[in-house]
Amino acid sequence: MMYAKQMRIEFQYTDESSSNQEALATLKEIEQFSFVKKLSVLPPYVKYLNGKISEQNRIDIGCIIDFPFGILSTENKLDIIKRSIQDGANSIEMVMPSFLINNRQNAKIKQDIEKCYDLCAEHAVNLHYILEYRIYNYSCLSRLVKFLLGFNLNDIYISTGYRLDDIYDHIIAMRMIIKENENANIICNANIYNKEHLEILESSNLSHFRVNSVNALTMIREKYQI
Numbered sequence: 018m019m020y021a022k023q024m025r026i027e028f029q030y031t032d033e034s035s036s037n038q039e040a041l042a043t044l045k046e047i048e049q050f051s052f053v054k055k056l057s058v059l060p061p062y063v064k065y066l067n068g069k070i071s072e073q074n075r076i077d078i079g080c081i082i083d084f085p086f087g088i089l090s091t092e093n094k095l096d097i098i099k100r101s102i103q104d105g106a107n108s109i110e111m112v113m114p115s116f117l118i119n120n121r122q123n124a125k126i127k128q129d130i131e132k133c134y135d136l137c138a139e140h141a142v143n144l145h146y147i148l149e150y151r152i153y154n155y156s157c158l159s160r161l162v163k164f165l166l167g168f169n170l171n172d173i174y175i176s177t178g179y180r181l182d183d184i185y186d187h188i189i190a191m192r193m194i195i196k197e198n199e200n201a202n203i204i205c206n207a208n209i210y211n212k213e214h215l216e217i218l219e220s221s222n223l224s225h226f227r228v229n230s231v232n233a234l235t236m237i238r239e240k241y242q243i
Contacts, residue, residue: 020219020224020241021241021242021243023224024052024224024225024237024241024243025054025224025225025226026050026052026053026054026225026226026227026228026234026237027053027054027055027056027057027079027204027206027226027227027228028047028053028055028056028057028227028228028229028234029057029081029178029206029227029228029229030043030056030057030058030062030229031057031058031059031081031084031085031178031179031229033059037062037065040058040062040065040066041065041066041069043231044056044066044069044070046231047076047231047234048070048071048074048076050234050237050238051074051243052237052238052243053076053234054076054077055076055077055078055079055107055108056076056077056078056079057078057079057080057081057108057110057227058078058079058080058081059080059081059084060080060081060082060097060100060101060104063078063080063101063104063105063106064104064105066078067104067105067106068105077107077108078105078106078107078108079106079107079108079109079110079145080097080098080101080104080106080108080109080110081110081112081147082094082097082098082101082109082110082111082112083097083111083112083114084112084147084177084179085112085149085177085178085179085180086112086115087112087113087114087115087116087118087149088114088115088116089114091128091129091132091133094111094129094133095132095133095136098133098136098137099136102137102140102142106142107142107143108142108143108144108145109133109137109142109143109144109145110144110145110146110147110174111133111144111145111146111147112146112147112149112177113126113146113147113148113149113161114126114129115149115152117129118153118157118161123160123164126161126164127164127167130146130164130165130168130170131168134168134170143172144170145170145172145173145174145204146165146170146173146174147173147174147175147176147177148161148162148173148174148175148176149175149176149177149180150175150176150186150187150190150194151176151180151181151182155190155193155194155197158175158190158193158194159193159194159197159198162194162197162198162201163198165201166198166200166201171200171201171202172202172204173201173202173203173204174203174204174206174227175187175190175191175194175203175206176206176207178206178208178229182207182208183207183208184207184208184209184214184217184218185217187205187206187207188205188207188217188221188223191203191205202225204225204226204227205218205223205225205226205227206226206227206228206229207226208229208230209226209228209230209233209236210232210233211236212236212240215236215237215240
């Protein structure tokens with residue numbers, strides 16, 4: 018099936034209460050699905066899991082920083098970026114700074130993005146940003162996406178996965194943002210609970226998406242025989 022061949026699937030693991038061994042158990046489950054291209058985790062798990070990934074099915078490790086609220090200072094974020102890269106992260110995923118957004122400090126938002134961008138570029142590591150469409154209106158989201166596109170940061174997530182999400186609302190938000198920002202690549206990371214949700218993704222022509230449960234991976238494998 019052509020759609021299955023086009024799929025790029027990621028996995029997000031942000032259970033802050035898990036031990037290293039529990040995180041490792043999840044990694045080993047994920048490695049059974051060869052179509053998973055990236056595993057994104059919180060900073061403390063990067064080094065441990067990076068050393069446990071099978072060489073036969075080497076997947077990228079993404080580090081989600083300032084999850085879930087986006088309240089760290091720029092200096093703190095830069096320190097975590099440096100450490101995460103040293104620990105083996107191939108990709109940095111930064112939650113947009115909510116405090117600056119709420120206070121409409123656009124100049125500081127741009128400075129914050131620029132410093133994170135420069136540091137990641139220095140180490141040749143991809144930088145992505147995570148928005149929260151449940152909090153901000155489309156006008157605000159569109160403005161933030163324009164900031165990111167100004168740095169050529171096209172791959173964007175519009176949900177942290179921390180709040181209750183709905184795949185229908187998620188896709189509507191994606192479409193509204195892309196309508197105003199045609200060059201943006203919004204990566205769907207809504208919760209997927211059943212095969213109907215997979216059909217919605219396919220009918221929406223969304224082949225790059227992120228899941229957060231092994232059950233979702235199992236449904237994908239069964240439906241598309243991959």
